[in-house]
Amino acid sequence: METRSRNLFLIPYAFWIALFVIAPVMLVLFFSFRGLDGGFTLSNWTHFFTSTYFQLTLSSFWYAFLITLFALLISYPTALILTKTKHKQLWLLLIIVPSWINILLKVYAFLGIFGTYGPVNALLETMGIGTQQILFTDFSFVFVSVYIFIPFMILPIFNALDKLNPTLVDASRDLGASSWETFRQVIFPLTASGVKAGCQLVFIPSLSLFMITRLIAGNQVITLGTAIEQHFLVTQDWGMGSTIAVFLIAVMAVIMFLTGDRKRGLANEKNV
Amino acid sequence: MKKTFNWPAVYLALVFVILYAPIFYLMVYSFNSGGTMYGFESFTWDYYIEVFQDTRLLIIVLNTVIIALLSSLISTVIGVFGALAITYVKRQRNKNTLLSLNNVLIVSPDVIIGASLLILFTFIGIRLGFTSVLLAHIAFSVPIVVIMVLPKLQEMSPTLIDAARDLGASRLDVLTKVILPSITPGIFAGFFMALTYSLDDFAVTFFVTGNGFTTLSVEIYSLARQGISLQINALSTLIFLVTLVLVIGYYFISKKSGAGLGMGVPK
Numbered sequence: 067m068e069t070r071s072r073n074l075f076l077i078p079y080a081f082w083i084a085l086f087v088i089a090p091v092m093l094v095l096f097f098s099f100r101g102l103d104g105g106f107t108l109s110n111w112t113h114f115f116t117s118t119y120f121q122l123t124l125s126s127f128w129y130a131f132l133i134t135l136f137a138l139l140i141s142y143p144t145a146l147i148l149t150k151t152k153h154k155q156l157w158l159l160l161i162i163v164p165s166w167i168n169i170l171l172k173v174y175a176f177l178g179i180f181g182t183y184g185p186v187n188a189l190l191e192t193m194g195i196g197t198q199q200i201l202f203t204d205f206s207f208v209f210v211s212v213y214i215f216i217p218f219m220i221l222p223i224f225n226a227l228d229k230l231n232p233t234l235v236d237a238s239r240d241l242g243a244s245s246w247e248t249f250r251q252v253i254f255p256l257t258a259s260g261v262k263a264g265c266q267l268v269f270i271p272s273l274s275l276f277m278i279t280r281l282i283a284g285n286q287v288i289t290l291g292t293a294i295e296q297h298f299l300v301t302q303d304w305g306m307g308s309t310i311a312v313f314l315i316a317v318m319a320v321i322m323f324l325t326g327d328r329k330r331g332l333a334n335e336k337n338v
Numbered sequence: 339m340k341k342t343f344n345w346p347a348v349y350l351a352l353v354f355v356i357l358y359a360p361i362f363y364l365m366v367y368s369f370n371s372g373g374t375m376y377g378f379e380s381f382t383w384d385y386y387i388e389v390f391q392d393t394r395l396l397i398i399v400l401n402t403v404i405i406a407l408l409s410s411l412i413s414t415v416i417g418v419f420g421a422l423a424i425t426y427v428k429r430q431r432n433k434n435t436l437l438s439l440n441n442v443l444i445v446s447p448d449v450i451i452g453a454s455l456l457i458l459f460t461f462i463g464i465r466l467g468f469t470s471v472l473l474a475h476i477a478f479s480v481p482i483v484v485i486m487v488l489p490k491l492q493e494m495s496p497t498l499i500d501a502a503r504d505l506g507a508s509r510l511d512v513l514t515k516v517i518l519p520s521i522t523p524g525i526f527a528g529f530f531m532a533l534t535y536s537l538d539d540f541a542v543t544f545f546v547t548g549n550g551f552t553t554l555s556v557e558i559y560s561l562a563r564q565g566i567s568l569q570i571n572a573l574s575t576l577i578f579l580v581t582l583v584l585v586i587g588y589y590f591i592s593k594k595s596g597a598g599l600g601m602g603v604p605k
Contacts, residue, residue: 076427079420079480086477087442090454097457144353147346157350159589164357166581168538170555171574174562175360178367178375181566185363185376216357274447277540281562291449298453298545308457311450318445 091315097308110309119293123313126289129204130272133211137268138261140212141219145260146253148220149227158224165217173281176210177201180282202284210282211272219264226260227253262325270318290314365578368571375566385572392569395557401468402537402553409475410532416476417483417528422517424484425491440481451478452545459546466548474546475536482535483528490524491517523591530588537584 101107113119144161151157164172178184180200187197200206230253238248254261274291288296290310297307363375368386372379389395420440427433443451455477459470494517502516518525540555547556554577561570 075419075423077419078416079423079484082416082420082477082480083436083439085458086455086473086480087439090451090458091442093457093461094450094454140353143346143349147350150346151350160354161357163582163585164361166534166538166585167361167578168540168555168558168574168581170540170558170562171364171570171577172360174558174570174574175364177562177566179360179363181375183374183376188376213356213360216353270447274449275541276449277559281559291447294449294453295545298456304457307453311453314447314450318447322445 094308094311094315097304098312100305100308102303102305107305110305113306114309114313119310122288122293123290125287126273126293129208129211129287129289130269132208133215133272134265134268136208136212137215137219138265141216141264142223142261144216145220145223145227148224154228158221161217161220169214169275170277170281172214173210173278176206176213176282180206201282202286204283204287207279207283207287211275211278214278215268215271218267222263222267223257223260226257226263230256266321266325269321273317274314361578364571365575368568368575370568373568375568375571385568386576388569389572389576395569395573398552398554398557401551402555405468405472405475405553406533406536409472409479409536410529413476413479413532414483414525414529417480417532418487418518418521418525420480420484421487421491421521424488440484442481443478444481444485448539448541449545452542455542456545466546467551470546470548471543471551471553474542475539478539478542479532479535482531483525486528486531487521487524490521494520526591527588530584530591534584534588 098110099106099108101109148154148157148161180186182197182199182201186200190196190198234252234256235248238252239245243251273289274294276289276291276295279287279289279292280295290313294307294310294314297303297310367375367378369381369383370378371382371384420436424433424436424440427436452474455470455474456466459466459473464470464473498516498520499512502512507515538555539553540559543553544556544559547553552560554573558570558573561567
C-alpha cells in the first residue's frame with residue numbers, strides 16, 4: 067500500500083525529470099560530438115579550444131568579472147546602509163521591485179538614455195565634452211548589466227548582514243578596533259556567504275544573457291550566451307553551439323562547487 | 339554614533355534614483371507626441387491607442403497569457419506530485435538525487451535550457467510553435483513549484499496523517515482532506531511564481547518558438563532590435579502596472595502563507 071501510492075506520485079514527476087532534465091542534457095552532450103554532416107567528431111572541441119572561440123571565452127569571462135566586481139562594489143554599501151534604515155524590509159522591497167520588470171524593457175530604456183540625442187549625451191554636451199557614441203560599446207554593455215544585476219547582488223548580501231549578530235560588531239569596537247578593522251575582520255568575513263551567493267547570481271547570467279549584448283552592445287561584445295544563440299538560431303551549427311553550452315554547464319558547475327552553496331535562486335531568496 | 343553629513347542616505351538615494359530612473363524614463367516618453375525617446379514635445383495617448391488597436395499585438399498578449407496560465411496550472415499539478423514524491427522517498431540518498439535533478443533547471447541559464455529543449459523538440463519531432471513553447475514553460479516551471487511546496491510539506495506534522503489514518507481515513511482522503519489543505523498556501527505561491535516566470539520568460543521562448551507564434555517578450559525583443567518605437571514604451575508602462583498588481587498580489591499571498599517574496603532570477 068505504502069509503496070504503491072508513493073510510486074503513483076513519482077510517475078508524472080519522474081517522467082518530467084526524464085524528459086526535460088536528463089534527455090536535454092544528454093542531447094546537448096551528444097550534439098557537441100556531432101559534426102555538421104551528422105557523424106561523430108571531436109572537431110567541435112578542438113575548434114573550441116584552439117581558435118578564436120577561446121579568445122571569446124576569455125573576453126566573456128573578463129566582462130562577467132567586471133560586471134560582478136562593479137555590482138559588488140555598489141551593492142555591498144547599499145546593503146549595509148539598508149540594514150541600518152528604520153523600515154528596512156520596505157526599502158528592500160523597493161530595491162526588488164525593479165527586478166520584477168522584464169529585463170528586455172529595462173535594456174530597451176537604455177537605447178533611449180544612451181542614444182545620440184538622449185539625456186546622457188545632452189549632459190555631456192552641456193559639460194563641454196560633446197556627444198559620444200555610448201550605445202554599442204563595451205562600456206554600455208557593462209553599465210547596463212551592472213544596472214540589471216544590482217538587486218540580485220543586494221538581496222543575498224542584505225540577508226547575510228541582517229543575520230549578523232550586532233553584538234559582535236559592538237564587541238569588536240569595544241576591544242578597540244577601528245570601523246575599517248571591524249568591517250574587514252568581523253563584518254565582511256561573517257557575510258562572505260551572502261557575497262558568494264550574490265556573485266554566483268551575477269556571474270553566471272553575465273556569461274549567458276544574450277539579449278543585453280544583442281540590444282545594447284551591437285557586435286562589440288560577444289559572450290558565451292551570445293555565441294550559443296548565434297550558433298543555434300543564426301548559423302544553425304548546433305554541434306558548435308552544443309559544445310559551448312556544455313562548456314558553460316561545466317563552468318557553472320565549477321563556480322557552484324567553488325562558491326560552495328549549491329542552492330541558487332529561489333532557495334536563497336526566500337527570506338525577504 | 340556621530341551624526342555628521344548624512345552621506346549614507348545620499349548614497350542610498352542615488353542608488354534608488356539609478357534603479358528607477360530608466361523605468362520612469364521609459365514610461366514618461368510613452369506620452370511623447372514627438373515619437374522619439376528624447377525631446378519631450380507634448381502629451382499624447384496616441385501610443386496607447388495604437389497598442390489597443392493593434393490586433394496582432396493583442397493576439398500575442400492573449401498567447402502569452404494562455405501559455406502562462408496553462409503552463410503554470412499543469413506544472414503546479416506535476417510540481418505538487420513531485421513534492422509529495424520527494425517527501426515520501428525514504429532513503430536520504432534518493433531524496434538528494436531527486437532534489438539535485440529538480441534544481442538543474444532552476445540553476446541552468448536560459449540559453450542552455452532553450453538550446454537543449456530546441457534540440458529535444460526537433461529530435462522527437464514536435465513542431466515548433468504553441469506546443470513547444472507550452473512544454474518548455476512547463477519544463478522550467480515544475481521545479482519552481484516543487485521548491486515552493488516542499489517546505490510546506492516538511493513543516494506538516496506527520497502525526498496529523500497518522501491521526502487521520504487511525505480515524506479511518508483512506509489514503510485518498512488523507513491526501514485530499516489533510517495534506518492538500520495544509521499545503522494550499524505553498525501551492526498558490528508555487529502557481530503564482532510559475533505564472534510570473536512564464537510571463538517574464540524571453541530566452542527559452544525565443545529558442546523554442548517557430549514561425550507564426552510569439553509571446554510578448556519575444557515580440558518586444560524583435561521590435562527593440564529594429565530600434566525605438568514608442569509603442570514599446572506604452573506597452574512597458576502597461577506591463578509595469580500589471581507587474582505591480584501581480585507583485586502586490588503575490589506579496590499578500592506570501593504574507594498569508596508565511597513564505598517570503600522572491601524575485602525573478604535572470605539566468
